[in-house]
Amino acid sequence: MAFEKMKLKEIEVWDGNMAASHAMRQVQIDVVSAYPITPSTPIVENYSKFLADGYIEGEFMMVESEHAAMSGCIGASAAGGRVATATSAQGLALMMETLYQASGMRLPIVLNIVNRALAAPLNVNGDHSDMYLTRDSGWIHFDAYNPQHVYDLNFIAFKVAEDHDVRLPAIVSQDGFMTSHTAQGVRTLDDDTAYNFVGEFKPMNDMLDLDHPVTHGVQTEEDWHFEHKARQHNDLMTKVFPKIEEAFDAFEKLTGRRYNIVETYHMDDAEVAIVCMGTSVETAAEVAKELRENEGIKAGVIGIRVLRPWPYKQLQEVVKNLKAVATLDRSSPNGAPGMLFNEISGVVINLDKRPVINNYIYGLGGRDLTKVHVAEVFRDLKANADAGKLTTPTQQFIGVRGPKLSYL
Amino acid sequence: MGEIKKIKNLKEFSTSADRFEGANLLCPGCAHSIIVREVLNATNDDLVLSASTGCLEVCTAVYPYTSWDASWIHIGFENGSTAVAGAEAMYKALKRKGRLKQPDREPKFVSFAGDGASYDIGFQWISGCMERGHNIMHVVLDNEVYANTGGQRSSSTPIGGSTTTSPAGRVSYGEKQNKKDMVAIMAAHGIPYSAQVAPNKWKDMVKKIQYGLEVEGPVFINAMSPCTTEWKFDPKDTMMISDLATDSLVFPLYEIIDGHKLNITYRPKTVIPVEEYLAAQGRFKHLFKDEYKHLIKEWQERVDKQWEMLQRREEAGV
Numbered sequence: 001m002a003f004e005k006m007k008l009k010e011i012e013v014w015d016g017n018m019a020a021s022h023a024m025r026q027v028q029i030d031v032v033s034a035y036p037i038t039p040s041t042p043i044v045e046n047y048s049k050f051l052a053d054g055y056i057e058g059e060f061m062m063v064e065s066e067h068a069a070m071s072g073c074i075g076a077s078a079a080g081g082r083v084a085t086a087t088s089a090q091g092l093a094l095m096m097e098t099l100y101q102a103s104g105m106r107l108p109i110v111l112n113i114v115n116r117a118l119a120a121p122l123n124v125n126g127d128h129s130d131m132y133l134t135r136d137s138g139w140i141h142f143d144a145y146n147p148q149h150v151y152d153l154n155f156i157a158f159k160v161a162e163d164h165d166v167r168l169p170a171i172v173s174q175d176g177f178m179t180s181h182t183a184q185g186v187r188t189l190d191d192d193t194a195y196n197f198v199g200e201f202k203p204m205n206d207m208l209d210l211d212h213p214v215t216h217g218v219q220t221e222e223d224w225h226f227e228h229k230a231r232q233h234n235d236l237m238t239k240v241f242p243k244i245e246e247a248f249d250a251f252e253k254l255t256g257r258r259y260n261i262v263e264t265y266h267m268d269d270a271e272v273a274i275v276c277m278g279t280s281v282e283t284a285a286e287v288a289k290e291l292r293e294n295e296g297i298k299a300g301v302i303g304i305r306v307l308r309p310w311p312y313k314q315l316q317e318v319v320k321n322l323k324a325v326a327t328l329d330r331s332s333p334n335g336a337p338g339m340l341f342n343e344i345s346g347v348v349i350n351l352d353k354r355p356v357i358n359n360y361i362y363g364l365g366g367r368d369l370t371k372v373h374v375a376e377v378f379r380d381l382k383a384n385a386d387a388g389k390l391t392t393p394t395q396q397f398i399g400v401r402g403p404k405l406s407y408l
Numbered sequence: 409m410g411e412i413k414k415i416k417n418l419k420e421f422s423t424s425a426d427r428f429e430g431a432n433l434l435c436p437g438c439a440h441s442i443i444v445r446e447v448l449n450a451t452n453d454d455l456v457l458s459a460s461t462g463c464l465e466v467c468t469a470v471y472p473y474t475s476w477d478a479s480w481i482h483i484g485f486e487n488g489s490t491a492v493a494g495a496e497a498m499y500k501a502l503k504r505k506g507r508l509k510q511p512d513r514e515p516k517f518v519s520f521a522g523d524g525a526s527y528d529i530g531f532q533w534i535s536g537c538m539e540r541g542h543n544i545m546h547v548v549l550d551n552e553v554y555a556n557t558g559g560q561r562s563s564s565t566p567i568g569g570s571t572t573t574s575p576a577g578r579v580s581y582g583e584k585q586n587k588k589d590m591v592a593i594m595a596a597h598g599i600p601y602s603a604q605v606a607p608n609k610w611k612d613m614v615k616k617i618q619y620g621l622e623v624e625g626p627v628f629i630n631a632m633s634p635c636t637t638e639w640k641f642d643p644k645d646t647m648m649i650s651d652l653a654t655d656s657l658v659f660p661l662y663e664i665i666d667g668h669k670l671n672i673t674y675r676p677k678t679v680i681p682v683e684e685y686l687a688a689q690g691r692f693k694h695l696f697k698d699e700y701k702h703l704i705k706e707w708q709e710r711v712d713k714q715w716e717m718l719q720r721r722e723e724a725g726v
């Protein structure tokens with residue numbers, strides 16, 4: 001029986017998981033190989049239901065673990081077709097070995113990560129510790145702040161990953177529960193428009209081209225390994241951003257919705273800014289607006305839209321005139337400054353004029369980041385900006401019980 | 409369904425189309441290469457292959473060279489079975505969608521893996537592939553040891569075998585656990601075909617591989633692969649050791665159809681004492697010390713019991 005297209009309303013009320021599921025359905029993936037884990041389980045369930053109802057023409061491998069899920073994706077992708085999966089937390093950690101294998105083999109797989117804390121203690125709620133694991137894995141990484149972004153960035157991710165100049169896998173991350181289970185209005189594309197935006201999959205070195213046998217996943221030692229890794233890094237550093245820009249432009253032309261490698265909110269004349277990811281970006285942007293009106297703080301927000309490749313140059317442009325920057329990490333660095341602190345510090349280190357930078361650890365295991373918390377951060381920033389130096393410890397924990405935790 | 413290849417004699421067999429080059433880094437006398445060649449030579453069908461990390465993989469795909477003249481993939485140590493399962497899923501999807509480049513050809517999907525990659529670390533992946541019913545064949549190159557990493561024990565290592573992680577020593581006779589019965593475990597998945605093969609019995613091997621490639625659904629093949637380096641015998645003796653293994657019934661050849669119907673496919677004319685098989689390999693040398701001689705007797709008893717069990721299952725048709 002032929003598969004059917006689905007008729008969508010112009011605006012659907014979807015949570016992030018449903019948005020990802022529909023995007024995956026609309027791009028007509030050839031093989032999904034997946035394993036359920038909270039909070040990404042509904043993606044796998046929704047996809048199963050689409051399949052059961054005749055809306056999917058591709059294959060669906062419901063495998064026995066996340067490691068197998070990505071292993072199946074790798075085999076399928078090398079065979080020559082469109083491939084995707086989804087996971088969270090422990091599943092992502094279990095999958096980790098294969099993430100490096102997928103990117104090293106230059107296979108354009110798309111992975112939806114629905115963020116969740118890493119055990120122990122076991123926790124099902126959203127934080128960024130799982131996705132931070134993937135930082136050096138060679139995947140392109142897009143971060144969504146709400147269900148609309150999840151939907152849109154999935155199309156972008158397939159388009160960029162599958163480009164023959166790129167051929168690298170891509171992650172689309174969203175916050176567990178805060179995005180994945182919170183329904184909002186999502187502007188949809190009809191099935192044909194969505195599919196045509198990404199286009200037909202164009203195979204390369206496909207194992208199923210039986211007249212041109214290909215060897216995937218070779219051994220290289222000190223003689224060639226470095227060149228392979230260097231080339232992969234080079235392509236991430238030089239080839240991916242132009243393709244992302246192209247895709248963002250094309251998507252804006254199609255939908256009117258604009259995405260940027262670095263997202264900025266109230267940044268035109270900002271003196272102080274928060275750098276963060278996920279749902280916190282929208283919270284912080286709202287607080288910035290309020291503080292501008294109520295307290296005269298020239299506050300802005302920088303949202304990391306593309307975590308990998310790391311937008312070093314783009315961020316330099318955005319932060320170079322700031323007096324103070326707060327980096328908010330939703331992951332316990334366990335004995336170090338947070339990742340965003342370190343990476344933003346790297347961005348400013350060679351600028352003539354450097355903002356004062358500090359670090360906040362927040363929201364672990366799904367703890368809410370409230371507007372009150374964010375306002376306190378902005379007030380710290382104002383004090384740092386006025387003093388021209390740190391007036392706070394370098395690293396503080398916010399929203400955690402007990403006496404205030406601060407370090408360095 | 410492709411036409412089943414007809415092979416009359418060994419000469420015809422060994423000169424048939426070569427999709428696995430002799431130019432590889434496997435040890436002289438390594439049975440892995442003999443088995444792979446036998447599997448590939450059994451069919452003219454197009455092949456999509458995988459290898460899990462291990463001797464076969466590191467010796468046949470060292471960039472910028474490859475010994476493979478068929479589509480081939482390696483991902484890691486544990487997941488070669490799932491790699492071809494993914495490729496097989498892609499084949500089905502592209503076939504349904506009319507996007508195959510050679511729509512009239514039906515490739516076969518075969519995964520090669522060591523005993524470490526199959527009995528141990530890849531066990532779950534293989535079980536998953538078997539349970540889900542992918543149309544793939546998983547072939548274990550069973551040398552009863554982690555050869556690639558220098559000869560550590562696996563759950564396929566037999567009792568008394570000396571390995572680098574179960575060495576014979578002043579107070580130890582080596583491996584303490586009995587070899588895991590993978591063929592039985594795989595058959596228990598209810599798969600259409602599982603079988604044990606050996607490189608010296610090539611006609612038996614070809615028959616089983618051809619049956620396995622034609623049958624619809626997952627197939628499990630356990631191939632005994634004598635390892636000159638870790639079993640410690642002269643590289644020229646690979647076939648002699650294989651003969652000792654099959655003719656002493658240490659390594660009986662049989663098949664299990666549809667998860668239950670067992671057929672013994674080779675009955676040695678003269679059954680050789682297990683002692684001769686053990687004596688031919690350095691890994692069992694210590695068993696011939698006085699204090700361990702009882703273990704050789706126990707070996708023989710175990711082999712006799714296993715053979716009796718196989719015969720009874722065959723008679724009963726279960």
Ligand SMILES: Cc1ncc(C[n+]2csc(CCOP(=O)(O)OP(=O)(O)O)c2C)c(N)n1
Pocket residue numbers: 461462463464484485486521522523524525526549551552553554555556557562
């Ligand atoms: C996850 C993981 N663990 C361990 C290893 C190290 N390792 C590579 S091959 C191998 C042993 C291979 O043994 P087997 O599967 O029996 O194949 P053989 O080399 O004996 O043919 C080991 C332990 C690895 N590559 N990956």
Ligand code: SF4
Pocket residue numbers: 433434435437438439440463467551555556634635636637638
């Ligand atoms: S160590 Fe053993 S299995 Fe590995 S290549 Fe040598 S003979 Fe073959």
Ligand SMILES: [Mg+2]
Pocket residue numbers: 522523524549550551552553554555
């Ligand atoms: Mg082995």
